Amino acid sequence: MATTTPTARQRQRDATRDRILEAAVEAFAEMGFRGASTREIARRAGTNQGLITYHFQSKDALWRAAADSIFERLGRQLTERLDALDLSDPRELAREGIRQYVRFAAAHPELFRIMVDEGRVADDRMKWLVDTHLRPRFEAIAPGLVEAAGVDEALLPHAFYALAGAASLMFAVAPECRRLTGLDPRSAQAVEAHADYVARLLAP
């Protein structure tokens, strides 16, 4: 083969890179950008700090790769499942879209945590996150909120943040929720109950 050999070494390399990326997603979501050290990320990935520099050039670049990974998952889950839905009742379509988003927030609390971590200060990471990932997502959701859920267009920002907050907070602070209320939000039953509650809230 003229191009490259898809060797075992290549696969090993990719596997290492993936383990680092996965560990980074979890660590950044758990402790924030500053709180998560590259040493700790390497330890979780079962490797060493030097390899992070090798695969990703800097901590900042690693964080961007982690954000890419999270939003890629969100895009996949939202599009694939909604395509299979019946379009006859727009209000029910809106509700199912919201339920789907709640299920994603429950399975991936990283998204919300990183949004809250990075949205507070107008630094480079925030601007990059908005321009690269948040705006396309916002523009994809907006028509559904207006047409199917019946949100007044002037209230779109309010509906967007109310939805994101109502859908995600409980799962983002799952340990706290469990201690405070006794309910474990990670349970399948709690996820479905929350999905239905939020869907009826925003698209009654």
Place this chain on the structure above:
Amino acid sequence: MATTTPTARQRQRDATRDRILEAAVEAFAEMGFRGASTREIARRAGTNQGLITYHFQSKDALWRAAADSIFERLGRQLTERLDALDLSDPRELAREGIRQYVRFAAAHPELFRIMVDEGRVADDRMKWLVDTHLRPRFEAIAPGLVEAAGVDEALLPHAFYALAGAASLMFAVAPECRRLTGLDPRSAQAVEAHADYVARLLAP
């Protein structure tokens, strides 16, 4: 005087302590417990790191004092304003209580930010926060949600976290919201619009 003199020195001392505490509230809310350094907090307070150790014994104790301060403000705002309200229509009372909470979340995004920062991991700070401040607050709000807003008691945790998230997220990530939607959530108009939107959402 036998006890103590309420001297200028004493007032100076308290003023310094207050400046440190206020700087700590802002820094912890902005950068999280790990991200906010005691040196940076001292710098914002216009003093030095040594005085933090003098007034508060450790960074951990300073953080607790900051949390105390935030929840004290919340308690004051929620009780004082609702006392003045007419009780005739319970549904309208619930809506006004929710509006009041949204206004607080807008004026003090620190509360939500610290909740999300500390609620992710079951460490000592999270347990202390739940047992000391969150549980009393939850138990004070619960009856209002059930009786006035008409929430099914089995859905209480869902309603609580949906309310907290819907009310607060937009203000907690105000810089991001502004860049994403063009709307500045700190404006008085946006605050009132959000208060009304969330109130109608949860107590229609």
Place this chain on the structure above:
DNA sequence: GTCTATAATTAGATAGAC
């Protein structure tokens, strides 16, 4: 590719001058 060693910064806590 993977890993160890290390340089340059920065952290929280402490000691002591004034």
Place this chain on the structure above:
DNA sequence: GTCTATCTAATTATAGAC
């Protein structure tokens, strides 16, 4: 009370062995 200097530990980034 307030502030400076310093100790120990942990941080990111880099250099280089294998």
